Amino acid sequence: MDRVRTAREARAALAQFECDVVILDLGLPDGDGMGLLSAWRRQGVTIPILILTARDAVEDRVHGLEAGADDYVLKPFDLDELAARLHALVRRAAGRAVPEVRHGELQVYPDSGKVLLGGVSVSLSRRELALLGKLINARGAVLSEEQLKDGLYGMDTSVESNALNVHIHHLRRKLYRDVVITERGLGYRLGPPPTQPKENTS
Amino acid sequence: MSLQRRLLWSLGSAFLMLWLSVAMLMYLHLDKQVSQTLDQRLAASATMVAGLITRQPEMLLSSQSNPLLMSPEAEGVACQIQAASGEVLLQTKGMQGQLLQDTRPGFSTRDTGDQQWRLYTLEQNGTFITTADRMSERESLTNSIILVMVVPFTLALIGGLAVLWWGVRKGLSPLQALHDQLRRRTPENLDPVQVEGSPAELTPVVETLNSLFGRVASTMAWEQRFANSAAHEFRTPLAGIKTHLQVAGRVSGERQQQALANAEKGVARLQTVTEQLLLLSRMERRGVASCEDCAVADVIDGVLEDLPGQDRVRLENRCSDGRIAMPQALAIVALRNLVENALKHSTSACELVLDCPADERGTSTPTVQMLVHDTGIDECARDKSGIGRSRLESHGLGLAIVDMVVSQYGGSLFSSYNQGGGMDWLLRLPLASETAAT
Numbered sequence: 001m002d003r004v005r006t007a008r009e010a011r012a013a014l015a016q017f018e019c020d021v022v023i024l025d026l027g028l029p030d031g032d033g034m035g036l037l038s039a040w041r042r043q044g045v046t047i048p049i050l051i052l053t054a055r056d057a058v059e060d061r062v063h064g065l066e067a068g069a070d071d072y073v074l075k076p077f078d079l080d081e082l083a084a085r086l087h088a089l090v091r092r093a094a095g096r097a098v099p100e101v102r103h104g105e106l107q108v109y110p111d112s113g114k115v116l117l118g119g120v121s122v123s124l125s126r127r128e129l130a131l132l133g134k135l136i137n138a139r140g141a142v143l144s145e146e147q148l149k150d151g152l153y154g155m156d157t158s159v160e161s162n163a164l165n166v167h168i169h170h171l172r173r174k175l176y177r178d179v180v181i182t183e184r185g186l187g188y189r190l191g192p193p194p195t196q197p198k199e200n201t202s
Numbered sequence: 203m204s205l206q207r208r209l210l211w212s213l214g215s216a217f218l219m220l221w222l223s224v225a226m227l228m229y230l231h232l233d234k235q236v237s238q239t240l241d242q243r244l245a246a247s248a249t250m251v252a253g254l255i256t257r258q259p260e261m262l263l264s265s266q267s268n269p270l271l272m273s274p275e276a277e278g279v280a281c282q283i284q285a286a287s288g289e290v291l292l293q294t295k296g297m298q299g300q301l302l303q304d305t306r307p308g309f310s311t312r313d314t315g316d317q318q319w320r321l322y323t324l325e326q327n328g329t330f331i332t333t334a335d336r337m338s339e340r341e342s343l344t345n346s347i348i349l350v351m352v353v354p355f356t357l358a359l360i361g362g363l364a365v366l367w368w369g370v371r372k373g374l375s376p377l378q379a380l381h382d383q384l385r386r387r388t389p390e391n392l393d394p395v396q397v398e399g400s401p402a403e404l405t406p407v408v409e410t411l412n413s414l415f416g417r418v419a420s421t422m423a424w425e426q427r428f429a430n431s432a433a434h435e436f437r438t439p440l441a442g443i444k445t446h447l448q449v450a451g452r453v454s455g456e457r458q459q460q461a462l463a464n465a466e467k468g469v470a471r472l473q474t475v476t477e478q479l480l481l482l483s484r485m486e487r488r489g490v491a492s493c494e495d496c497a498v499a500d501v502i503d504g505v506l507e508d509l510p511g512q513d514r515v516r517l518e519n520r521c522s523d524g525r526i527a528m529p530q531a532l533a534i535v536a537l538r539n540l541v542e543n544a545l546k547h548s549t550s551a552c553e554l555v556l557d558c559p560a561d562e563r564g565t566s567t568p569t570v571q572m573l574v575h576d577t578g579i580d581e582c583a584r585d586k587s588g589i590g591r592s593r594l595e596s597h598g599l600g601l602a603i604v605d606m607v608v609s610q611y612g613g614s615l616f617s618s619y620n621q622g623g624g625m626d627w628l629l630r631l632p633l634a635s636e637t638a639a640t
Contacts, residue, residue: 053434054436054438055434075438076437077441079445
């Protein structure tokens with residue numbers, strides 16, 4: 001998760017990095033979050049946006065949702081509820097109706113971070129889980145290295161150059177070899193579902 | 203009753219009364235004139251007959267067998283010539299000789315049978331010449347003349363009333379338009395009123411109304427911003443506290459301690475906001491303040507004391523001999539809020555200039571000026587479009603309190619964007635008088 005403090009920084013961040021979901025506070029020091037939201041939607045930004053604000057008036061909520069927000073949560077909020085709403089937004093954006101993702105014998109529960117392969121639980125680190133989630137949500141589309149890095153590290157620029165390859169290697173080792181397919185010169189995509197449990201554990 | 207109806211009623215009534223009075227006077231005058239004219243006709247007729255008899259006296263002698271002169275059965279002037287003995291020498295048909303026996307010279311009105319007559323009798327050489335008009339004929343003639351007069355008079359009256367109605371409606375149409383606009387307006391609509399062709403008398407009303415709408419809209423916008431800021435300032439730390447406590451309940455060791463420390467920071471922030479709101483509430487309740495004063499230097503010391511990030515504050519001028527005509531605590535709150543806002547909304551690498559130049563004793567209301575200058579966001583990150591500059595209305599609760607303090611003590615607060623991309627906040631506080639200072 002990356003945090004920016006001002007509308008200007010938010011604008012710059014969204015222009016440079018990819019993200020799964022935006023949590024937008026309306027009370028920004030250099031402008032109103034509602035204006036930022038409207039501007040993003042006008043520019044064709046389709047990333048799910050959740051407004052997290054102290055403004056509880058009905059007209060504010062209606063205005064926010066009509067301006068293009070996908071959800072509107074009031075402060076103070078419950079941590080679990082916020083997390084559930086964010087997962088729901090990401091899930092909906094990926095075109096899924098249920099939390100569970102089935103890819104053949106591979107079952108992923110992004111909300112809880114649980115991964116099953118052939119009914120056997122597989123332990124993945126936070127980054128590996130994020131990488132797998134990113135590939136699953138792409139639904140077979142090729143993602144560039146930058147897109148995957150944005151999904152994993154966000155605005156953190158102090159990332160080792162081979163860090164992504166290390167995580168891909170770990171995913172292949174823990175799940176199966178073809179879970180991530182390398183498209184030379186283009187990027188990576190989710191491979192076909194495993195035909196047998198743990199095709200390759202080496 | 204509406205103004206239009208009142209005007210129509212009063213003007214119409216006055217108009218009608220005036221015209222009816224004139225009509226009545228004309229009627230009476232005309233009636234009298236017609237009567238006099240007809241009387242003159244009778245007298246002229248009698249005189250004419252007398253002249254004929256004088257020229258041709260044989261007329262009286264040759265008429266013994268047939269006294270009928272002529273026969274104006276239905277209309278016209280009747281005539282009768284009597285001898286002094288009462289014998290009718292000549293008469294027109296229809297004259298009742300026996301009823302005119304005691305004829306006396308001059309005008310008279312007499313009933314004969316079912317008719318009323320107007321008579322004129324002229325005495326000449328022992329004969330009485332009487333001319334007569336039927337009163338019914340005279341009245342018919344009078345009525346005909348009056349009818350000819352009444353029709354155009356009535357039309358003029360109706361036309362006058364119609365013109366009056368149109369004029370009043372037309373004249374009051376801007377007022378009616380204003381009335382319609384205000385009646386159709388919903389309470390939340392504070393747009394300016396537009397009246398087409400507003401007369402000079404109505405223009406100040408419309409301007410005052412629009413000015414009032416503007417002030418109400420401005421106040422409501424300010425209150426909305428204040429409510430939003432207050433909600434933000436309260437609920438944001440509250441949300442932080444709640445979240446950190448939830449995290450603390452799920453982790454242990456160092457992470458738990460960190461979460462609890464973060465929650466404590468949130469409580470401190472909440473406490474500050476609460477104190478500021480209480481101060482605001484007390485100021486609103488108390489109204490105009492006491493005649494305390496304080497030294498500018500003490501206020502600056504109070505602001506910088508325990509100020510987080512005070513190393514970023516560069517003091518240009520302390521205005522050490524100046525004194526402010528307001529309690530020190532409030533002056534510190536006002537200036538500290540400005541400084542804290544400037545620190546909050548500018549990057550940490552920027553320098554904030556607190557400048558207290560010499561007081562303005564030459565002006566009508568001497569003040570002490572305090573300028574808080576910041577350079578906004580990071581110079582290198584700023585683009586030329588001005589995006590990222592702090593906005594006046596986005597600074598939250600602190601400025602609302604500053605505004606309240608300065609307005610209660612006769613000071614003022616001005617803000618402007620500076621060349622460095624940040625903002626200048628010029629706080630003017632009233633200078634204490636020399637006697638108070640000593």
